Amino acid sequence: MTKKLLLGVEAIGQGAIDGGISGVYAYPGTPSTEITEYIQGNEMAIERNIHREWSANEKTAFESALGMSYAGKRALVCMKHVGLNVAADPFMNAAMTGINGGLIIAVADDPSMHSSQNEQDSRYYGKFAMIPVLEPSNQQEAYDMTRTGFELSEQLGTPVLLRITTRLAHSRAGVIPVDTAASENKLKLPADPLQFILLPAFARKRYQTLLDKQSRFEKASEESPFNRYIDGKDNSLGIICCGIALNYLQENFPDGCPFPILKVVQYPLSSQMVRKLEQQVDKLLIIEEGYPIVEEQLKGFFGYGKPVSGKLDGTLPRTGELNPDIIANALKIKTENGMPMPSLVANRPPALCKGCGHHDLFKALDEVSAEYGDGHVFSDIGCYTLGVLPPYHSGNTCVDMGSSVTMAKGAADAGLFPSFAVIGDSTFTHSGITGLLDAVYEKSNILIMIGDNESTSMTGGQNSSALGRIESICLGAGVDAEHIHVIEALPKNHEKLVALIRQEIAYNGVSVIIPRRECIQKSARRISESRKQKPAHCVR
Amino acid sequence: MKCDIVLAGVGGQGILSIATVLGFAALENNLYLKQAETHGMSQRGGAVQSYLRLSDRPVFSDLIPYGKADLILSVEPMESLRYLPYLAPHGYVVTNITAYRNIVNYPEFELIMDEITKLPHRVAIDAEAIAKEIGHAKVSNMVMLGAATPFIDVALESLEHGIREIFGRKGEEMVTLNLQALHAGRTFALANR
Numbered sequence: 001m002t003k004k005l006l007l008g009v010e011a012i013g014q015g016a017i018d019g020g021i022s023g024v025y026a027y028p029g030t031p032s033t034e035i036t037e038y039i040q041g042n043e044m045a046i047e048r049n050i051h052r053e054w055s056a057n058e059k060t061a062f063e064s065a066l067g068m069s070y071a072g073k074r075a076l077v078c079m080k081h082v083g084l085n086v087a088a089d090p091f092m093n094a095a096m097t098g099i100n101g102g103l104i105i106a107v108a109d110d111p112s113m114h115s116s117q118n119e120q121d122s123r124y125y126g127k128f129a130m131i132p133v134l135e136p137s138n139q140q141e142a143y144d145m146t147r148t149g150f151e152l153s154e155q156l157g158t159p160v161l162l163r164i165t166t167r168l169a170h171s172r173a174g175v176i177p178v179d180t181a182a183s184e185n186k187l188k189l190p191a192d193p194l195q196f197i198l199l200p201a202f203a204r205k206r207y208q209t210l211l212d213k214q215s216r217f218e219k220a221s222e223e224s225p226f227n228r229y230i231d232g233k234d235n236s237l238g239i240i241c242c243g244i245a246l247n248y249l250q251e252n253f254p255d256g257c258p259f260p261i262l263k264v265v266q267y268p269l270s271s272q273m274v275r276k277l278e279q280q281v282d283k284l285l286i287i288e289e290g291y292p293i294v295e296e297q298l299k300g301f302f303g304y305g306k307p308v309s310g311k312l313d314g315t316l317p318r319t320g321e322l323n324p325d326i327i328a329n330a331l332k333i334k335t336e337n338g339m340p341m342p343s344l345v346a347n348r349p350p351a352l353c354k355g356c357g358h359h360d361l362f363k364a365l366d367e368v369s370a371e372y373g374d375g376h377v378f379s380d381i382g383c384y385t386l387g388v389l390p391p392y393h394s395g396n397t398c399v400d401m402g403s404s405v406t407m408a409k410g411a412a413d414a415g416l417f418p419s420f421a422v423i424g425d426s427t428f429t430h431s432g433i434t435g436l437l438d439a440v441y442e443k444s445n446i447l448i449m450i451g452d453n454e455s456t457s458m459t460g461g462q463n464s465s466a467l468g469r470i471e472s473i474c475l476g477a478g479v480d481a482e483h484i485h486v487i488e489a490l491p492k493n494h495e496k497l498v499a500l501i502r503q504e505i506a507y508n509g510v511s512v513i514i515p516r517r518e519c520i521q522k523s524a525r526r527i528s529e530s531r532k533q534k535p536a537h538c539v540r
Numbered sequence: 541m542k543c544d545i546v547l548a549g550v551g552g553q554g555i556l557s558i559a560t561v562l563g564f565a566a567l568e569n570n571l572y573l574k575q576a577e578t579h580g581m582s583q584r585g586g587a588v589q590s591y592l593r594l595s596d597r598p599v600f601s602d603l604i605p606y607g608k609a610d611l612i613l614s615v616e617p618m619e620s621l622r623y624l625p626y627l628a629p630h631g632y633v634v635t636n637i638t639a640y641r642n643i644v645n646y647p648e649f650e651l652i653m654d655e656i657t658k659l660p661h662r663v664a665i666d667a668e669a670i671a672k673e674i675g676h677a678k679v680s681n682m683v684m685l686g687a688a689t690p691f692i693d694v695a696l697e698s699l700e701h702g703i704r705e706i707f708g709r710k711g712e713e714m715v716t717l718n719l720q721a722l723h724a725g726r727t728f729a730l731a732n733r
Contacts, residue, residue: 003567005563005564005566005567005573005575007577030579030580030581031579031580033579034579114578114580114581114582115579115580115581115582167576167602167603168602169579170576170577170578170579171574171575171576171577171591171602172559172563172573172574172575172576172577173572173573173574173575173599173602174567174572174573244602246600247600247601247602248600248601248603250600250601251600251601251605254597254600323601323603323605324601324603324605325605325606328605335605335606335607336605336606336607336608336628337606337607337625338606338607338609338624338625338626338627338628338629338631339624339625339627339659340624340625341621341622341623341624341625342621342624342655344618344621344647344651344652344655345618345621345622345647346618346643346645346646346647347587347643348550348585348586348587348618348619348642348643349586349643350551350581350582350583350584350585350586351584351585351586351642351643352584353552353584353585383584386584390644458580458581458584459580
C-alpha cells in the first residue's frame with residue numbers, strides 16, 4: 001500500500017496490470033500514449049510477459065484485444081479520441097458480440113485540442129454502442145475503476161469504455177495501489193460457440209441480448225461505489241458533475257459545496273439518482289467536460305420540467321476544457337486575476353526540431369511546388385504537420401491519419417496537377433497503405449513523399465510496425481520499382497532531392513519518394529542510453 | 541501549508557526534472573500533490589508549463605485558478621511573463637535570465653528584463669552561469685529549483701533526498717553537482733530576493 005505519484009494515464013496502466021490483464025494493445029496518440037508505455041516499462045508486466053507491443057493502428061489494436069477477450073483473457077486497448085473513429089467498426093460490433101475475458105477500451109479525449117484536430121466526446125460512442133462508460137474524476141479513481149472495470153466487464157458480459165480527458169491523463173497525484181495484482185485468466189473459449197459470429201440471424205439475437213442488458217447496465221451505475229450523491233443545504237440548485245468536473249467545483253468550495261451534487265463517473269446515467277436530485281432542487285446545473293451529452297439528455301425538449309443549464313444555454317462555454325474559473329463564473333463566484341501578460345510576450349508555437357530530416361523534405365518540396373502555386377500539398381498527422389507553419393507554409397490539408405494519400409488521389413482525379421502527399425512512416429503504416437492500393441489500382445497521378453524518420457515522433461519515438469520496410473511495402477502494394485526512391489534526408493542531398501521530385505512529377509502515375517533519416521530526438525535518446533549501458537559492457 | 545507553483549519553460553528544457561524532485565519531497569512529507577504537465581505537440585519547442593500544487597489538505601483541481609499561484613518558476617525569461625495572470629498578489633516570480641530564442645519575433649531582451657524588474661516580488665538569476673561555475677551546464681534546472689526554495693515551504697532536506705533519488709542512477713558525481721546547484725541557487729535567491 002505504498003503511495004505512488006502517477007499520471008492519470010499511468011494509474012490506468014497500473015490498474016490494468018493489477019486487474020489481471022494479459023495484454024495491452026494500442027497505437028500511440030496524445031493524451032493516451034503513456035498508458036501503454038507505463039505497462040511496457042512495468043516490472044510485473046515484463047515478468048508476466050503481458051502483451052505490450054504497439055499495433056499498426058487503433059482498429060488492429062482493438063481487434064487483437066477482442067481476440068484476446070475471445071480466448072478468455074483480460075485485455076486493455078488504448079487510443080486517443082480520434083483513434084476510436086478508426087476502431088469504430090470493431091468497437092460497435094464488440095458491443096454486439098459482448099466479451100469473454102474482460103475488455104476495457106481506454107480512450108483519452110482532448111478538449112481544447114492541445115494535440116488534436118477536434119474535441120469529440122467519446123461518451124457518445126459509449127451511448128451509441130450502448131455499453132457502460134467509466135469516467136474517473138481523479139488519478140486514484142482512474143486506478144480503481146480500471147482495476148475493477150475488468151470484473152464489471154465480465155459480470156455484465158460487455159466491453160467497457162473508460163473515458164478520460166487531457167488534464168487527468170497528464171496530471172500526477174498520489175495513488176495507493178492494492179498489494180496483490182489479480183491473477184491472469186486461464187485460456188477459455190466462449191461457452192456459446194455462436195457468440196462472436198455476427199451473421200444476420202445470430203446478430204439479431206445478439207442485438208436483442210444487448211438491448212436486454214441495458215437495465216442491468218443502468219443498475220450497475222446505480223450500485224457503483226464511484227457514483228455518489230453528496231448532500232447540500234441549499235436546494236435552490238442541484239449540480240451534476242461528470243468526471244473531473246467535480247474537482248473544479250470543489251476547488252471553489254474548499255469547505256464544502258452548499259448545493260447538493262450528483263457525482264457521475266459511470267454511465268449509463270442512473271435515472272433513479274438523477275430523479276433523487278431533481279426532486280429536491282429548484283433547478284439543475286450540469287458540469288461536464290466535452291460535449292453536453294448529459295445536459296442534452298436531461299433538458300426537456302418542450303421546455304417542461306425544472307430548468308437545466310450548462311453548455312447549451314451558455315452558462316458554461318461550449319468549447320475547450322473546463323477549469324476552476326469557468327465554474328466560478330457559472331456560479332457567480334468572484335474570481336481573482338493576477339497581473340496582465342505584458343504585450344511583448346510573443347507566441348511560441350511548437351516547431352520542427354533543429355536538425356530534423358523533415359526540414360530537408362520541405363526545403364526541396366517548397367522549391368519545386370512554388371512553381372505550380374499554392375494548394376498542391378496534402379499533408380497528414382505527425383511532426384511534419386508543423387511544415388504548415390512558417391518558414392515552409394507547406395501543406396494545404398491535415399484531416400485524419402492517412403488522408404494525405406487519398407486526398408491527393410481525389411484531387412488528382414479532379415484534375416489537380418501536380419498532387420503531392422506528405423506523410424510520415426508511422427502514419428503511412430497506420431492508414432496510408434490502403435490508400436496507396438487505391439492509387440496504384442487506378443494509376444493515379446500523385447507523388448507521395450514519405451518522410452521516414454523511423455519513428456512515431458510526435459508521441460515520443462515509438463517504432464511503427466513497418467519500421468525498415470517502407471519501400472518494400474510500396475513495392476508490394478504495386479508501385480513501379482522505378483518510381484520508388486529512397487534518399488537520405490540531409491542538406492547535402494538537397495539538389496538531388498529537388499531533381500527527384502521534378503523527375504517524378506513528370507511521371508504520370510504513382511511515385512513514392514522516401515527521404516529517410518532517423519528522428520534526431522530518437523537518435524539522441526539511443527546514444528544517451530548506449531552511453532549509460534557502456535560500463536556494464538566494459539566489465540568482462 | 542499550501543503552495544501553488546506554475547513551472548514554465550520551452551519544450552525540451554526539461555522543466556519536469558524540477559517537478560519530479562518536488563514531487564518526491566511532497567511524498568516524503570506526506571503532502572497532497574497534483575501536478576499537471578504538458579505532453580504532446582508543444583514539447584516540440586513550444587511554450588510548456590506544469591501546474592504543481594502542494595498542500596497539507598486535499599488538492600482538488602489539477603489546474604491553478606487565475607490569481608492564486610504562490611510562485612512562478614521559469615527556466616526562460618519571456619516565459620516567466622506569460623503566466624503572470626496566474627500570480628497571486630503576494631506571489632514570487634523566480635526566473636532564469638538566459639533567453640531561449642527559437643522564434644523569429646523574440647522580443648528585445650532588455651524589454652523583457654524591464655518587465656521582470658518591474659515585478660514587486662522576483663528573483664532573476666543567471667542559472668547557466670552558476671551551473672557552469674559548478675562545472676556542468678546541465679544542472680541549471682537544479683539551480684532554478686534552489687532559487688525557488690526560499691518560497692516553497694518544503695524542507696530543504698527532502699529536496700536533497702529527491703535529488704539523490706532521481707539523479708542517483710546517473711552516478712554519484714551527478715548527485716553532488718545537482719546538490720551543489722541546489723544550494724548555489726538558494727544562496728543567490730536569499731541574497732537577491
